[in-house]
Amino acid sequence: MSTERTGPDAPVRALPAVALLAGLPLLAAAVLLGLAGVNAALVLGSDRFHPWMVKLWLLSAVVGYPVLRVVLLARRPRPAAAAGPALSREAQPALWARVDAVAAAAGVRGPAELRLVPEPRLAVVERTALLGLLPGRRTLLLGAPLLLGLSAAELDALLARELGRFAGNGVRLGPVVLSGHDAVGQVVAALHLRADRHRAAEAGEIAEENAYRVASGRPARAEDPGRGGVEGVLARLFGAYARLYGRVSARVRERQEYAADRLAAELAGRDTAVAALGRADALAPLHAHYLEQYVGMGLEADLLPLPGQVVGGFAHLLAAPRRAAELDEAVRRLPRRTDEDEDEDEGPGAPPSLHRRLAALLARPDAPARLDPPPPGPAAALLADAERQFTDLEAAVPAPGGARRVDWPELVDGTLRARERGKAQPVLRALTGTGRPGTVEALLDVLDAGRGEEIARLLPRSERAAAATGRAAREFRRPLLREALRSLTMLALYARGAARWEASWSGPAFLVLPGGTAERLPGALDAAVADTPDSAPLRALLAEAAASAATPA
Amino acid sequence: MARLIVIIPLVLLIGFKLATWLMERRTAALKTATEAARANVARIEEATRPTIVPSEHGLVRRAELVVDKGVLTGPEVDAALAAAAAGDWRPAAELFAAAAGDHDRRWGLVERFAESAVEEDAWLKAWRAERPGDADAAVTGVRALIGVAWKVRTSKRAGEVSREQFDVFHKILGDAVEAAAEAVALADPADPLPFSVQLPIARGLSWPRERFRELWVEITDRAPLLWPAHLDALQYWCAKWRGGGGDHAHMHAFADAAIAAAPPGSLLTVLKLEGYWEQFGYDREYAYGAPEVRAAADAVRADLAAADPADRHLTYVRGWLAYMDHRADRPVEAVEQFRALGTAVPDPWASYFDDPVGTFVGHRAGAVLELLELREAEERARAQGAPTAG
Numbered sequence: 001m002s003t004e005r006t007g008p009d010a011p012v013r014a015l016p017a018v019a020l021l022a023g024l025p026l027l028a029a030a031v032l033l034g035l036a037g038v039n040a041a042l043v044l045g046s047d048r049f050h051p052w053m054v055k056l057w058l059l060s061a062v063v064g065y066p067v068l069r070v071v072l073l074a075r076r077p078r079p080a081a082a083a084g085p086a087l088s089r090e091a092q093p094a095l096w097a098r099v100d101a102v103a104a105a106a107g108v109r110g111p112a113e114l115r116l117v118p119e120p121r122l123a124v125v126e127r128t129a130l131l132g133l134l135p136g137r138r139t140l141l142l143g144a145p146l147l148l149g150l151s152a153a154e155l156d157a158l159l160a161r162e163l164g165r166f167a168g169n170g171v172r173l174g175p176v177v178l179s180g181h182d183a184v185g186q187v188v189a190a191l192h193l194r195a196d197r198h199r200a201a202e203a204g205e206i207a208e209e210n211a212y213r214v215a216s217g218r219p220a221r222a223e224d225p226g227r228g229g230v231e232g233v234l235a236r237l238f239g240a241y242a243r244l245y246g247r248v249s250a251r252v253r254e255r256q257e258y259a260a261d262r263l264a265a266e267l268a269g270r271d272t273a274v275a276a277l278g279r280a281d282a283l284a285p286l287h288a289h290y291l292e293q294y295v296g297m298g299l300e301a302d303l304l305p306l307p308g309q310v311v312g313g314f315a316h317l318l319a320a321p322r323r324a325a326e327l328d329e330a331v332r333r334l335p336r337r338t339d340e341d342e343d344e345d346e347g348p349g350a351p352p353s354l355h356r357r358l359a360a361l362l363a364r365p366d367a368p369a370r371l372d373p374p375p376p377g378p379a380a381a382l383l384a385d386a387e388r389q390f391t392d393l394e395a396a397v398p399a400p401g402g403a404r405r406v407d408w409p410e411l412v413d414g415t416l417r418a419r420e421r422g423k424a425q426p427v428l429r430a431l432t433g434t435g436r437p438g439t440v441e442a443l444l445d446v447l448d449a450g451r452g453e454e455i456a457r458l459l460p461r462s463e464r465a466a467a468a469t470g471r472a473a474r475e476f477r478r479p480l481l482r483e484a485l486r487s488l489t490m491l492a493l494y495a496r497g498a499a500r501w502e503a504s505w506s507g508p509a510f511l512v513l514p515g516g517t518a519e520r521l522p523g524a525l526d527a528a529v530a531d532t533p534d535s536a537p538l539r540a541l542l543a544e545a546a547a548s549a550a551t552p553a
Numbered sequence: 554m555a556r557l558i559v560i561i562p563l564v565l566l567i568g569f570k571l572a573t574w575l576m577e578r579r580t581a582a583l584k585t586a587t588e589a590a591r592a593n594v595a596r597i598e599e600a601t602r603p604t605i606v607p608s609e610h611g612l613v614r615r616a617e618l619v620v621d622k623g624v625l626t627g628p629e630v631d632a633a634l635a636a637a638a639a640g641d642w643r644p645a646a647e648l649f650a651a652a653a654g655d656h657d658r659r660w661g662l663v664e665r666f667a668e669s670a671v672e673e674d675a676w677l678k679a680w681r682a683e684r685p686g687d688a689d690a691a692v693t694g695v696r697a698l699i700g701v702a703w704k705v706r707t708s709k710r711a712g713e714v715s716r717e718q719f720d721v722f723h724k725i726l727g728d729a730v731e732a733a734a735e736a737v738a739l740a741d742p743a744d745p746l747p748f749s750v751q752l753p754i755a756r757g758l759s760w761p762r763e764r765f766r767e768l769w770v771e772i773t774d775r776a777p778l779l780w781p782a783h784l785d786a787l788q789y790w791c792a793k794w795r796g797g798g799g800d801h802a803h804m805h806a807f808a809d810a811a812i813a814a815a816p817p818g819s820l821l822t823v824l825k826l827e828g829y830w831e832q833f834g835y836d837r838e839y840a841y842g843a844p845e846v847r848a849a850a851d852a853v854r855a856d857l858a859a860a861d862p863a864d865r866h867l868t869y870v871r872g873w874l875a876y877m878d879h880r881a882d883r884p885v886e887a888v889e890q891f892r893a894l895g896t897a898v899p900d901p902w903a904s905y906f907d908d909p910v911g912t913f914v915g916h917r918a919g920a921v922l923e924l925l926e927l928r929e930a931e932e933r934a935r936a937q938g939a940p941t942a943g
Binding site: 470 | 672673697701715721724
């Protein structure tokens with residue numbers, strides 16, 4: 001696509017796309033009415049019941065069912081959103097004031113409802129009818145991570161952009177084309193979902209039947225679960241329609257996107273709009289990292305952050321200097337990306353990429369913001385009683401039951417301790433199973449006595465290690481015993497209060513050990529599992545660590 | 554009518570099933586018949602395979618053949634090994650002391666005793682504890698560590714070796730490097746063994762070529778013609794190891810240089826034959842008849858003629874020559890070497906074939922039959938062509 005034809009200001013016509021949108025329900029109605037009419041005429045016009053009438057009805061049903069299905073699905077497509085609690089005007093006057101101000105300045109109908117969502121996104125969804133041809137109630141979905149990561153002015157810019165998609169922007173029916181695109185996409189998604197369900201059910205049946213066939217000694221059936229039945233056919237048919245619509249509407253939609261960006265720049269200021277778009281984009285991977293590495297880590301030990309902190313804890317991460325710098329760097333790099341980077345993954349009819357949109361914005365002169373500037377500071381300050389809102393939001397999202405709620409330092413320390421305890425289970429079982437206490441000292445006694453093999457034999461090990469003999473067996477054993485000894489040493493250090501995991505919002509957690517212990521530990525472990533074992537260094541290290549923990553300096 | 558609609562497909566279906574069932578039964582019967590026929594043919598072939606009577610051709614009988622991996626042997630070595638297994642290291646130490654100066658024999662002793670210490674090293678530990686300054690014990694310890702490392706790794710291709718095996722393998726070789734440094738410190742400065750013992754470490758830890766060359770200089774400065782060290786070094790330069798880097802040029806360059814620098818009778822010419830064996834095996838292209846391969850074999854023949862008849866590596870070299878001559882369709886030369894081997898079944902059969910004696914006997918018989926054919930053809934040519942030739 002060259003910029004001459006598809007630039008932000010190219011003249012476009014929305015009519016073909018709207019015709020295509022309206023054409024589908026019209027065509028469906030025509031087909032259904034036609035079928036009904038033909039059937040009625042034939043039945044009424046014949047003197048008696050003929051067997052071919054059944055065939056005709058069946059044929060009509062085969063043709064009519066899919067048409068009816070699509071129309072029913074397209075009538076009121078449900079926006080798929082895990083929405084959190086609604087934020088009422090009374091409870092959140094500051095937030096609503098910004099939303100209303102932006103909607104008024106943009107000249108569009110504002111949302112009737114405002115909901116907090118856990119994902120880092122901001123979107124206005126409209127419950128349109130008839131593939132977006134009839135307007136409906138608008139809901140603003142406000143991602144809590146964006147509230148934490150954007151300033152109030154940047155939030156204005158994003159709001160202006162999202163609401164701006166519903167503004168005319170000089171193209172009549174432009175908003176209809178855009179919401180039609182959303183609606184068509186939702187129908188395709190719904191059909192695919194149903195087709196996938198059908199396929200999954202089919203695959204389950206085949207697997208069951210094959211298990212039975214194999215058990216009774218017959219060859220298994222081919223494991224092709226088909227293409228999703230009627231829904232699959234519909235999904236493919238309607239998918240083709242959606243692609244056609246996408247192509248026909250591409251230029252209108254592209255213009256609409258650029259116009260929405262422009263509106264954001266006019267209302268909130270160009271640089272604020274650029275920063276808002278860039279940061280919102282860069283916050284997504286950071287938030288995913290936060291969920292996976294921070295909230296997610298505790299799950300293995302059945303730990304969760306304190307109520308409100310699953311959502312709110314993201315603020316800690318954003319406050320870490322390294323993360324802030326990373327975020328700024330990602331935002332700074334965005335508009336500089338070259339076209340070649342992205343053109344490959346842009347199909348025909350795909351919305352313009354973010355870096356193109358940013359480049360288009362930056363090409364425009366900076367003008368003062370039309371909106372009154374909001375109070376400086378993070379957007380989260382607009383949210384009254386944020387902690388309770390975040391807690392309510394978490395309650396609306398399914399979470400694993402039975403998890404204990406702890407503060408962040410305890411979550412990190414507790415999880416990593418639990419991980420170590422898990423690793424130590426085999427050696428603990430081996431020690432207690434042979435009538436010994438499950439302590440590091442007991443393992444050291446075993447090693448000193450040259451009986452490490454008795455324990456190593458009980459640890460999980462590879463077939464090769466188990467099959468080895470003589471000195472090779474000894475060498476296979478050594479790393480196993482060393483790792484077991486390390487685990488028990490760590491458990492002992494935890495128990496004596498001499499080791500602790502320190503959470504870091506800038507990177508992985510790190511282990512805090514009393515002075516010199518970290519450097520001496522590897523050598524002490526090596527000595528304890530050597531051919532001529534020497535447990536003295538490790539014993540001394542344990543004793544010192546216990547002493548230093550007992551008398552904190 | 555309506556009944557026909559049901560009956561016709563049913564009849565068709567049953568007919569089809571019946572037909573396929575009949576066909577399958579027929580093919581199954583045919584299959585068993587062909588298999589039986591094949592088995593018969595194989596049995597007849599086996600029974601009528603041409604065979605030779607070894608004694609008619611100056612060869613020893615199969616029952617007398619003994620696999621010979623080229624290791625140092627002797628009743629005194631066996632006795633010392635038995636003593637070591639029983640915990641007494643002194644006979645071993647005495648053998649080393651008696652071999653002082655004969656690096657080739659000392660190397661042979663290191664190999665034998667290290668092999669024993671790979672399984673159980675209590676005797677070696679006792680030796681080292683009682684004579685901490687004994688360089689022979691230290692070198693044997695290094696070689697034993699390397700042996701343990703390879704036992705963990707196995708000699709399979711890298712892809713078939715597990716991560717755990719490689720971790721342990723590298724860890725032990727790391728220990729071996731330290732132990733080798735200790736052996737160097739203990740040994741007579743003129744002793745090449747603390748260096749040559751490190752050659753397999755270089756392979757296992759993939760030393761860069763520069764580091765390997767440094768090690769090689771240390772060895773050849775002390776013993777320019779140390780035969781087993783050359784064979785070990787050749788392996789480093791093979792395509793499959795770091796030194797070769799997937800290419801045969803380095804290996805051949807090494808072999809050529811070593812042979813050029815050695816006097817006749819050094820038996821280093823065999824390096825070239827092993828080089829071709831490695832090359833062919835790596836490329837899976839077997840050009841045994843190529844002129845350069847024949848030339849290398851002829852060079853080995855000349856080397857053997859010039860060698861000391863008491864050289865303990867003669868059998869090993871003859872083995873390679875016999876194999877190469879046979880594969881190059883030179884039955885006259887091959888049978889000559891097979892005869893000279895006597896009861897020994899050396900490399901390549903001893904190390905590279907699953908059934909050394911069986912393969913050796915097969916190759917030997919093949920060479921003899923080719924020789925007989927050749928003689929017959931010559932006979933016929935003489936009978937027919939005598940007037941013209943004469």
